[in-house]
Amino acid sequence: MNSRAKGKGGELELARVMRSYGFDCHRGQQYCGANGDPDVTGLPGIHPEVKRNERLNVYDAIDQARRDAKPNLLPVVFHRKNHCDWLVTMRLSDWIILFREFVSSFFGGSHESK
Numbered sequence: 404m405n406s407r408a409k410g411k412g413g414e415l416e417l418a419r420v421m422r423s424y425g426f427d428c429h430r431g432q433q434y435c436g437a438n439g440d441p442d443v444t445g446l447p448g449i450h451p452e453v454k455r456n457e458r459l460n461v462y463d464a465i466d467q468a469r470r471d472a473k474p475n476l477l478p479v480v481f482h483r484k485n486h487c488d489w490l491v492t493m494r495l496s497d498w499i500i501l502f503r504e505f506v507s508s509f510f511g512g513s514h515e516s517k
Contacts, residue, residue: 413455414442417481420489421445439471443481450476457484461492477501 414430421428421443428445442453450472454464459482468478477500480492 409455414453417453418443448477450478452480454480454482465492
């Protein structure tokens, strides 16, 4: 399978997985990634870059997500190797934004550890 077909397959697979979690996700209709469209649509606030690669350079992938993401979206890389679970990679500064929101929503607003 060539890399373009594998990429498309990964995007379709991730969209299916996200739909199984209740998100209305679909493969983006990008062409060569040049226009900055996400690989998968339907994840509010996130610019997903999808990689199905046995030897992923995660720094190159996150750089691509950062370049392609619109200013109000967090760049995130969803990736997996054959026969492995999906992983999610993002910058720590972006994870902190999400985690603070999580803490605020579930633990009453304080983000200091007790």
